[in-house]
Amino acid sequence: MPSPTLTHLTDPTSALLAPTAAVLAESFNPAEDPISGIVYAGIPDLEGFTALRFRQRLYDAVERLQVVVAEADGAPGAVMIVNPPGTMDDEPGPTPYSAELEAQTPPEVVAARNELGDALHKFEANAFGNDTYYLSFICTAPSARRRGLAGALIRSLVAQAEAAGAFVTLTTQSDENVKYYSSFGFRVIDRMDIVSRGLPMPFIAMTNRPAA
Structure with missing residues (x-):
């Protein structure tokens, strides 16, 4: 199997942004992703909200972090978002989607998202520190799975x-x-159940740093 083409996204106005955001939204569909299903429960148009959320998330990531796309059949098939060393404590910046997303997010969802985000950040900071390449998101479009894109x-x-x-x-x-x-080559270094909206969610921390 030939190696897939990998493209680093550095321009938030790139034509690749929309199809890449669609891969993220499809892969983290709240109907299948347990975290999204809990945190964003109760939003009327959850599919539209999820699409907007990942357009916002991707735009911010392209500006501040590292975004790499693996192509399948000439289109984005898999995507990863990485926090380079020293960026784990950085706050997201405003994007063209921020105001619309804020207007569509009910207060109870904001509270649940912040509760989860704060707890997860503490867990990750304790497990990893701030000097690693943190793999924040990685996913493959359902139509492009089993082709080795995520592995690449x-x-x-x-x-x-x-x-x-x-x-x-x-x-x-x-x-x-x-x-x-x-x-x-990754190994487990910590585990924790984080509670959001009264429901426990398991998180497992991994690294490719060799054991001492």
Whole structure:
């Protein structure tokens, strides 16, 4: 199987932004993603809200962080968003979608999102520190799965971190994902249940830093 084309997105006005945001929104559909399903429950047009949320998230990430797309059939098939070293404590900036997203977000959703975000940030800061390449998001469009796209993205990030003398960290939620990331040299270093809206959600911290 030929290696997929990897493209770093650095321009928030790129024509690739819309289809890449669509990959994120489809992959983290609240009907299938447990975190989104809990935190954003009760929003009337959840599909439209999710699409807007990821347009906003991607625009901000392209401006501040690192976004890499793996192409499938000439279109974005998989995407990863990475916090480079020193950026874990940075606050998101305003985007052209911020005002609309804020207007569509009910107070109870804001509270649930902030509760989860604060707890997850503390968990990750304790597990990882601020000197790693943190794999914030990685996903593959359903139509492009089983082609090795996510694996190509992970390997490229590991190589980048190695060249910089650093390591890669991530959080995941299932033992199935733990097994997948372990195949790339990652190991579990911490686990925690974070409660949002009264429901516990498991988070598993992993790194490719060798054990001491």
